[in-house]
Amino acid sequence: MIIIDNVAVATVDAADTYHPSGHVVVGDDGRIAAVGAGPAPEGPGRRVDGAGCLVTPGLVNTHHHLYQWATRGLALDETLFGWLTTLYPIWGRLDAEIVGAAAGAGLGVLALSGCTLSMDHHYVFPRDGGDVLEAEIEAARRIGLRFHPTRGSMDLSRKDGGLPPDNVVETTDEALAATERAIDRWHDPSPGAMLQIAVAPCSPFSVTTRLMTEAAALARRKGVRLHTHLAETDDEEDFCRKRFGCTPVEYAESVGWLGDDVWLAHGVHLDDPAIERLGATGTGVAHCPSSNARLGAGVARVRDLLDHAVPVGLGVDGAASQEVSHLGAELRQALYTARSRGGPTAMSARQALRLGTMGGARCLGRQDDLGSLEIGKLADLVVWRLDGLAHDGIDDRLAALVFGPPAPVELSLVGGRPVVERGELVHADAETLQREAAVAHRRILA
């Protein structure tokens, strides 16, 4: 039992219940046994004094490319297509050792930023690179995070009218067979699962229509979710209009890619009919405001998406297109981005926290298991320290978390198991992760 007492509590339940002083009790089964206002009931177990802290659900990262940690700081002033064209040849040298080290560093930084569940979109599988998916799954186990890696794929190379060079794509049949093997080997459908797989062909300009269609059929046969990049840039929209004669969302619908088992990365360039279709079908969006700014991709219409009941989560995106990789910081970036577009009422601190928690849980299909602090849910939670120089004096602790600088994590739990304590990883050594990532960076650039 872990009893977190004397703490501000933002539950992110349906009523957005907030207790300025309350408690959360975590049972030995790794689930929330009690949550409420006032002092915690007496009982045995570890007691955590939450004075000066806020407890929230753990943050859920809905879009990432962990391998990109090894190629940060390159192609700094490019559009998405220019950036990809620069990086594809480098990514063609990926192997399991590089991916494992990059994933360790990326997941370590995510954990320290308040993340308790991350997805990953891995879509580059060089022929002699070994088992890169296994390498990142091992990295997630090492850090202690709940993990939803997706089996990505690309099968449309430059010679067939796509963007990537030949050496980073697979054949359609290879991609489908490997995706099915990954689901059979790794996917755990049970409640409380630490590991789930989704199916994730990369983007309209790197994947054939056949792979999109058959990947959707495979995912539905296996009961797993679907993820892809969509509507990220004007260049992608031009590509879709030229090749398919329609917008990216019309294309997605034509290949069976709208539905409540799908979440799309970015969704920046969406017209009104597209937003209506996403809302009507329950298709989710992984909003990546920092990456969209770094690549100059545009500003997503998040207020309009929420008004149409689209599930929206937050994503840091790969560290090569957003070198910060701090999910806690993405709360403020999302709020600032929404307000830049729609004025000061476009998003509140509470709504930003909801995107980063329950919104992400909905995108990943985990809303019955986690995403809010409610009795019976998994104890995936973060205790944020907000009484230091940087935050003290902002009386509303939720406002301090979102409007203030990224807050230190006093304690984070995944299924009741500590992953971060007093700003340090519990199961891994940050210096070792850094050293391994530095070797990976040097090797891939050599």
Ligand SMILES: Nc1nc2[nH]c(O)nc2c(=O)[nH]1
């Ligand atoms: N931000 C990103 N967008 C992408 N599109 C695509 O095909 N690959 C990527 C990527 O790695 N990052």
